[in-house]
Amino acid sequence: MGRPKAALVLTAQERDRLEELVRRRSTPQALALRCRIVLACASGAANREVARQVGAEEHTVGKWRARFVRDRLQGLGDMPRPGGPRSVSDEQVAAVVKRTLESTPKNATHWSTRAMATQTGLSQSTVSRIWRAFGLQPHRSETFKLSTDAYFVDKVHDVVGLYLDPPERALVFCVDEKSQIQALDRSQPVLPMMPGIPQRTTHDYVRAGTTTLFAALDVTTGAVIGSLHRRHRTEEFKKFLAKLDREIPPGLDVHLVLDNYATHKTQAIKTWLIAHPRFHLHFTPTGSSWLNLVERWFAELTNKQIRRGVHKSVQALEKDIRTWIADWNTNPRPYVWTKTADEILERLASYLKRIPDSGH
Missing domain, CATH: 1.10.10 (Arc Repressor Mutant, subunit A)
Structure with a gap:
């Protein structure tokens, strides 16, 4: 038909x-x-x-x-369109795109519209239009890191499996430390926001000390259990585990997703885990903090409380953090993981194909 x-x-x-x-x-x-x-x-x-x-x-x-x-x-190719004749040929457009993608100027790390215009003989506005048409932004750069963990695939399946299909009669928590949180006081008073004028703070500050936040994010509910300590050694991590043991209802297994920090793997921690068999540790691959959902919660804490906060003492900083956590727990919002382990690995494989020297 x-x-x-x-x-x-x-x-x-x-x-x-x-x-x-x-x-x-x-x-x-x-x-x-x-x-x-x-x-x-x-x-x-x-x-x-x-x-x-x-x-x-x-x-x-x-x-x-x-x-x-x-x-x-x-x-x-594109058919001729109504209007005046084109002043830039397809070959010139292709040359600009190729030069942008495959080369850099002699005196800089990336092309600018002016430098490309000088190199190609086109106008700056023409180069700008070509870049917009092809989504090229040489001035932008993003960071990435590929994990070299020998058990990367197994760990991804393990952690993502906990997110998507948690065990019965068990709770899954994402655990990490946010260390060296600085209590910063501005050298001069903060100028409040006014119509047409943003809030202004001095660029310099006075350090009043640091604290470390241990946090466990409940994957299902989004609630957070936090504990503040001035240091982040094995002793403090062990105290935090004991706090989790007290606050989590008995009779439930506890699965903790955490990174490979040395204090998480000491003999003292292993001994504590033997004495508390309901606790199970699941380590993310090295260099893969994006796999730990509590990192997303730390970002919210930083953006909404710490970055623009003014604290004259560590005690004032810790008080504000505790208040923020208590407010969060009145209406917790879980982060929903959607990608399967196979989807993540397929996406990574396609990304590696774009890197000539990836070795994969």
């Missing part, structure tokens, strides 16, 4: 060219999508199936199937 589809058969040269355009990093995304559509159509798949494979609309697949059958490779 329906309109018959145009037969699409590729020559060897056409297939090689299409696959090259899909693989090349400097290929515009719109052109790469059209190439994937044509390659999928050439396999004999129907338009609906091709649309599902490449993530496009069915009418889009039909459009580029018909265009390729009629005009072959030349038909994958």
Whole structure:
């Protein structure tokens, strides 16, 4: 039923060219999508199936199937549009994109619109439009870290399994320390916010000491059990475990997700765990703090209480932290984990393929 589809058969040269355009990093995304559509159509798949494979609309697949059958490779480019003639050719656009992705200027770590304009002979506004069209932002840089833990896969499955399918008659807590929280007092009084003027504080400050927050986040309810100590040794961690044992109802197993900090693995802790068999420790992979949900809670505490707080003493800082935790627990909000372990590992594998020297 329906309109018959145009037969699409590729020559060897056409297939090689299409696959090259899909693989090349400097290929515009719109052109790469059209190439994937044509390659999928050439396999004999129907338009609906091709649309599902490449993530496009069915009418889009039909459009580029018909265009390729009629005009072959030349038909994958954009058709002329009304208005004045273009002053920038496709080759110039491709050159800007390629230079942005594959090189850096001699006197800087990244390109600016002015530097690229000088290098290519185009105007700064033209370079800016090309970058916006292709989502290029050379001025931005984000950080990442790949775990080198030999048991990375096993630990991801273990921790994510606790999040998505916790054991019966057991509670799962994410545990960590936020150490060296500084009690900072500004060198001059804070100027309050006024219409059109943000709150202003001095850039310098007076240190009044530090404290460490031990926190356990209940994965199911979002409630937090916290304990403040001036140091974060094995002794303090053991006291925190004892507090958890007192506050968690008896008869329930306790699964703790925590990192590989040395104080979590000392002989004193191992001895304590033997005496309290309902406690089970699950360690995240090294360099994978993103897997511990309490880190997200620490970020909220920092943004809403600590970063802009003014404290003349450690006692004042600790009082504000305790007040904030008590307020949080009046209406706790759990963080819902949605990704399965397999989805995480697949995403990581696709990311590693983009890194030439990843070794994976």
